[in-house]
Amino acid sequence: MDKVEYLKEMILSGVNNLHNNYPHIDKLNVFPVPDGDTGTNMNLTATNGYRDIKDKKFQTIGEELSVFARGLIMGARGNSGVIFSQIVKGFSVGMKDATLLNPGEWKQGLIKASEIAYQAVMKPVEGTILTVIRETAEQANGLADDLDDKEFWTQICQFANTSLDNTPNLLQQLKDVGVVDSGGYGLVKFFEGMSYYVQNSKIVAELQKLEVNDGGNLDIDLEDVEFGYCTETIVDLSSNYVNKLKVNTIRDQLQLYGNTSMVVIIDDDILKVHTHALNPGQVLTFLQQYGDFRTVKVENMTLQSDYQVKGGNPNAKKGWSESSTVLKERNLVNQTATIAVVQSEEQKDYFEKELGIDLAINAGDKMNPSTNDFLKAIRDVDAKNVFILPNNSNVILAARQAEKEEKKSKVLVIPTKTIPQGVSSALSFEPGGNTSANVKNLTKAVKNVISFSIAQAAKDSVSDGVDVKKGQQMAIVDNKIIETQPSIRAVFEKSLSKYITNKVEILTIFVGQDADTSNVNDLRKMLDEDYNIEYEIVDGGQKIYTFIIGIE
Structure with missing residues (x-):
């Protein structure tokens, strides 16, 4: 059997082993969101990638890995699935000239796999699948290039498992619940499946009867956490953006929207985006300017966590009530107005009745109002100049995004990061005063508390x-x-x-x-x-x- 066909069977053995373990991986899923789908996403990602190479003949190892990686990217689901696709993309880059599948070539693949995976994630977190691939690559680099293939893969699996076992010591969320990282566990199972083929010249059989996942796997207190929506899409880039669009252009805008868990990939003529968003429509509207959607997936992570966590997620059970979406005409009848973000109805009353704030947004203890919440508040106060006091460092980006998107009122964001800073700024505001003077005085007041x-x-x-x-x-x-x-x-x-x-x-x-x-x-x-x-x-x-x- 030539090495290209040998690699295809190694890959299938890894894909099958990942499939056989995906329900258990789902049970471990606590980070970044306990939505219980890491195993499902990695399994669907891997299966889609293998489908693209299954019935094709390839001339080289590099070509086969490249097509497998592209299939993974096109079918990647979830944060872990997208990162897994980038790990394989790294193998395809590091092993583009490989001919022997020897330890020296695999070591080059591991180094590139770690490098490209880290590049894809805006804010890499240690104690995750990223740590497992990086530490495995670092440890493998110390192995001899002429090491026996079986011994090499035995060592790779040992390195990966050691790294996986240490993930709770690097990430508190894992330690609190007593689990290892689910994405890292999935990567280990993929490696173990590949190693099984090297050791036994047999492909891991795909099991028909798998572990049952009845939910309620994690004993954690979600309180009033709302996770938003896992938003994923593939955009076929318009010709004027191919080889021109930069990853940071997408990342920076998503960050302004207040999104988290961002993984952005540009692969030739496609843009692949994974993000956690409170307003997925905002994300999709922004991305649509770069081309046509090939796929779109939006999943409610609060509902998913209701199944994964013992006792459920309280926000997942909230009802829905209809409200009017008709926007009243704006005449900018007021010269100036003020908006503040607060944590409770009591604080809202204090800011509005005692401090004279025109509208206080009660964002609760999460303090995460969306850009649309600000735009609605700006419409409601209907003023030519609107001062916003975010009162939380995490809220400032959403307020600044509203400042950019608002077309009628002039919006001025004062960078208050705490409730006391908001109080001090509110007391410094002069309703009939000069706009620039008010900006100066309110900003100065922040430093005095x-x-x-x-x-x-x-x-x-x-x-x-x-x-x-x-x-x-x-x-x-x-x-x-x-x-x-x-x-x-x-x-x-x-x-x-x-x-x-x-x-x-x-x-x-x-x-x-x-x-x-x-x-x-x-x-x-x-x-x-x-x-x-x-x-x-x-x-x-x-x-x-x-x-x-x-x-x-």
Whole structure:
């Protein structure tokens, strides 16, 4: 048997072994979203790739791998499936001149597989399939080029399994649930299938009866998490974009939309995009300008996680109510207006009634309003100049995207990253004032406030260089954990007190849902007895943070 046909049978053995294990891989799926489809996606991706080489004759190893990789890209599903396609793409590049399938050639393939896979992912995360391919390639590089083929593949599988077993130590989400990375597990099974063929000259048989997946596989608390939509498409690029469109052009725009898990691939005349989006229509509308859709897939990950997680996802069970989509005519009747993003109805009332904000968007504890949410708010305030206070660093991109897309009003985004910064900016706003002066004053106000918050640690971790134990009270300053204390009172006395200097004039204190009367009394007592300072206590109603305190 020539080496080209030998490789095809190796690949089929790997594809079959991946198929035989895909239900179990689904059960492990917790990162980046516990939607329970990693195994399914990798299986469908691999099967589609093999279909493209199954009945074809190839002259070279490089040609065969190239067609297999293209088939994987065209059929790639999910984050893991797309990354898997890029791993194989790397093999095809690294082994384009291979003739012997010896260890030296496979080592070149592994190096390129790691390199191209990492390039495809905007924000590579360690403890995933990426780590497994990289560490396997690095370890394999130390093997002799003339090593026996059987021993070489035994070592490859050992390296891959060792890397896989270590993934929970690199990614906290895996450690919390007690599983290894599902995508990495799928890659290991593919390698083990290929190795089986090398060791036994037999293809792993495709099993007809597989492990049953009845759901409820992960015991995690989703609280009010909404994952959005897994959005994937292949675009046949218009001729004017072929060999001209850059990956970063697509990535940068998707990031502005607030998307996550972005994998963008340009392969000759096709654009392949995978992303997690709260507004998939926005993504598809943007991509359509580059050509015609060949395939489109949009899946609700919140519904998927309802099946995968014990107890389900509370957001997956929410109902639907009809609302009017007719937009009222805009006359820009107001000269200026202000919009702020808040975490609760109580904060919404405070910003609107006490601070004079025209419209506060209650984004809940997730604080992830979409660009469309901002555009709707801009329409509602109907003003020539609209100031937006995002009040969260993760919200600024969506606000800036609304600034770009809004055609009638002039939108000005003030980069407030916390609720206290939003309060300080709101108090600096002059409704009848000059626009540029307001921008200057509001932006300056952000720098004059320290944002201090208190939250209880939900798990053991190391964050911002601080060793955090479950149940401890975290003192957080300007979104960074500075230290932990055993109680809220201790945070007041040992952490908060450091920031109340003789230059401080006032504290604005938002009391969260988890705070009790004794906590508030302790804070009052400390401020009244130890400091000559003004303070305002507000029913903040926020989750997660027991107290949010603005220090000015």
